Amino acid sequence: MNSPAKDSESPVTDLFTAPPRPQADPAFPGPRSVRRAQRRRRRGKRGRSLVVLLVALVLVGGAGYAVWSNLESLTGLTTPLESKDYPGPGGDQVDVEIAEGATGAAMGEALYEAGVVASVSAFTEAFEANPDSVLIRPGTHTMLEEMPARDAVALLVKNATVDLQLTIPEGYTVDQIVERAVQVTGLPAKDFEAALNRPGKIGLPKQAGGNAEGWLYPDTYTVTPDDTAVGLLSQMVERTSGVLKERNVSGADWQTVLTKASLVEREGFHAEDKPKIARAIDNRLEDGMFLEIDAAVAYGAGKPGTELTRADTENPKNRYNTYEHTGLPPGPIANPGEVSIDAVLNPAPGDWKFWVTVNLDTGETKFADDFAEHQTYVQELRDWQAANG
Template sequence: MKTWIKRLALLAGLTALAGAGGLAWYANQPLPIEPLPKTINVAPGTHLRSLSTMLEREGVIGNAQVFWLLGRVLDKAGTLKVGVYRLDRPLTPLELYAKIQRGEVSQAIVQFIEGWNWREVRAALAAQPLLKNDSAGMSDAEILQAIGAEERYPEGLLFPDTYFYAPHTSDLGVLRRAYRLQHERLLTAWETRAPGLPYRTPYEALIMASIVEKETGAAYERPQIAGVFLNRLRLGMRLQTDPAVIYGLGERFDGNLRKVDLQRDTPYNTYTRAGLPPTPIAMPSAAAIQAALNPAKTDALYFVARGDGTHVFSSNLDAHNRAVNRYQR
């Protein structure tokens, strides 16, 4: 029995040694990259497995499994930097990993996420090592002037998207593109708005879209959420939307919205003030803008969270209170 165990151990050791030798040989062989030059995009959220699959699909590597295994052995999983990479010459797997690890991009990427506020946008720009943070020493008013915005406040004016930029360019260029794209999307949606909406300007629709964006994580609910708030506006009811109150609290908000917060008056407290808040409270998506300008036809005046990201809608206070008792209390 001991002899067999020794033989199995020896066989396992020889197999591992051969595998290690084969992997070392592979790591230093030029990859069959055709044609050259080639551009690859390492998108946000890319991990080692998806990178290997993408590179094989793009014709950069011949075997995704071996490339992935090399990355695991070299512990490259947490070192991938997003961006667009230009491959001008044949590279070995080791050189390709090093290129992506160092972030030697021809174009870098910054993401603005749906529902982010202006503070989060500025933090994302400041965290980009390849982007010149020219806006860092500028006031909001100076930034708005630099990007060609006529509005007085930056909140909600940028379109949430993935933006590519050349390394060492100004963050003002990214902001300018995001502003123009949101402006164009808003005006296009305004032209196809439903009749009879209580908005005086596209900017008011943008404010509503930002509230809709923050109120639900279920995309299909957005038109109905917008319908509820528009019903309230038409009847002169207060919107009573928690995300606006939270926005008004700013950095004082600690993650727990209290009764005293709902009673503390700010320009964004829609429990103490009627109508829309003075500005958007976040970056709304195109879908949220569309919902604000083409809301669902509903008689609902209330909604309450189920706890799973969706809501129960009610047309009267009694039904709403029953839903609150069921899902909140």
């Protein structure tokens, strides 16, 4: 299990939470990101140079007109106000965020800044010429760099008529799910918040106590233009209920199963470890032991498990503090997937009461029956941390 830090300010190493999945480091962008950043910087420099040039042209008076009339041939500069257009067919993919209620000009500005179109005016003209442009939906659109404006409008329209795919990973919290849903669908966050505040509208059972945590099933959902926040959340709740019914779980046990499964989801890195973690949790509960699960404490404290301090684990006001309160936490701490639910329903046979991830890169987890054996594995983790910074 976990050995807290020696003082209230020093961090507690999360011995339970699985190591985070690798994410791209924004400080070291890939080749395409580098090219896009370079192009944006070049556009910014061209814009600043153009301002200086305009001032110079005004000062030289009539001579300026002659220079301005030949500016394109002399410099090749463009501005977002000119009706410049790319010949196409387009280059690398780039994601562009179309805001809720965006006008054609606002869309054009976003596309211009992303390097998709050569000018705002060219896009606006193409937008106004396409009668289907009113169908364009807010949200994240995958475009191509340096597209003809007409093709950019057509692609936005096509995106609006193609059903979106909303994928919710296992172990996401409600807040993370809402953030992902807003990003993919373009629906306002306030719509999801309003739906969550009316649990009956999304089919949340009474035993959930009005809290959707644990009940939003991680899966891939098809999103149509007519879908609403209430509709999407209802699908997720219904999917969770369906999974429990398929496994013949008694309705009275649904909340307990989801709470345990959420702990297993956040603690287990490998699928084969999850039935062992489920058994260890049951063994500790049967013996009246504190669960001492960092992931639960972190959820209640509203912080990552790697940032916990001894003060956090000693705070009795946190109802999810499994160092201070025996039994299960008051509810799920995340939304578990099928593997974690099955692990709770079919835990592996064994006497384990402790587990610790000893390698945060591979997720290797070791289990122990007694505290002395567990401490040898904790030291193994400490040694790994010392060797890996």
